[in-house]
Amino acid sequence: MTLTDPSLLEDLFTHEVDGRSAQFVRPADTDLPNWGVYEGSDFLGMLYSDQSGGVTGWRLGQSHERHDVLDDAVRALRRPRSWPRERAQVSDWARRLLADESLTAVDVETTGLNEPWAVQIAATDKSGTVLFDSYVNPQARIEPDAIAVHKITPEKVADAPTFGELLPSLTTALRGRTCVAYNLPFDKGCLERELERHSSAQAAARWLGGCRWHDAMEPYAVWKGLWSVKRGRYRAQKLGGPHTAVEDCRFLLARVRDMASSDRPPGG
Known part of the structure; x- marks a missing residue:
């Protein structure tokens, strides 16, 4: 069959x-x-x-x-019977984000999945205009599986600035802004590791505390509404971007706009 x-x-x-x-x-x-x-x-x-x-x-x-x-x-x-209410709450959350003039999408491409370092960082405003975009020399090995996804090779970042060299301009781009990422613990965790390597854990906490952070991954899972009885929660969804940092930021913003439109069917 x-x-x-x-x-x-x-x-x-x-x-x-x-x-x-x-x-x-x-x-x-x-x-x-x-x-x-x-x-x-x-x-x-x-x-x-x-x-x-x-x-x-x-x-x-x-x-x-x-x-x-x-x-x-x-x-x-x-889906549980609570899904329409939960989806409406997600739509309200997305509309509040989009109403924030400081809304910024952030994406970090990395050396791998375990204890990664950044190889590309990008940020765009809510219209998709680039606020920050740079390759990063990770001063570490890039795993082959990561290269297969984002196509960023050691040769491509060999002459790129280090995170410490980029930090002043990244700080200017993000300080005081409302930042949204997809799978925030991963991207924010990578930034935290970079900040700690550059300075200290205390300084990293202060720097990250200078932004208001939101994760779109769980809300998007709720909005799509594909219930896994095995996990007892809504299934996480792939973002669908091309794994270039700027375009992934724009894809993320498109998903936030989708969520803000509560009348749009989640399937397809």
Whole structure:
């Protein structure tokens, strides 16, 4: 059985998503690729095969919400009843951010995932105008897996300034501003390590305290509303940027604008 071609799916089948089985039942009065989805005796809702735009997807019953992947459509059906309220709260949060004239998107590309150093730092204002953008000589090895993602090689940053050399201009760009990042603990943690290497933990805390920080990753997961029964929370979503720091800032701002628009369907 293939899940990528709905025409080949059976009238009755079971599919496991996030460690829990969902039962799919085609209504007896149709041979169309439509299924009722159940967990035990609980009816989750209807899913309809959607071929719009020539691409196979799945549409939730009684809505226009569409998902490219069957698993995500099931996760959408599993949302807790609190989701509309939680999503409205996220939209309010995003609108408050966008109303802040000092809003700044920050992105840090790094040497890797574990105890990383910066290889590129960028910041843009809420319109996407660049406030800061520079490669950084990390004075450390760049992991091959990181290079595969952001394409920043040792040769590209060999003659770049060090973090300490960039710190005055970075401070000017960010001081006193409201900063938003995607997966804030990672980017802010990298900046903290750089600041501590340059000066001290106390100085790092003072510098970071000069900005108001927000993380868009968890709100975006709530806004998308794909519930993982295995994790007991909404699934984190990829930002979708090209992994160049400036463009990732702009992608992040686009996601914040999406969240501010509470009427926009989260699927697709």
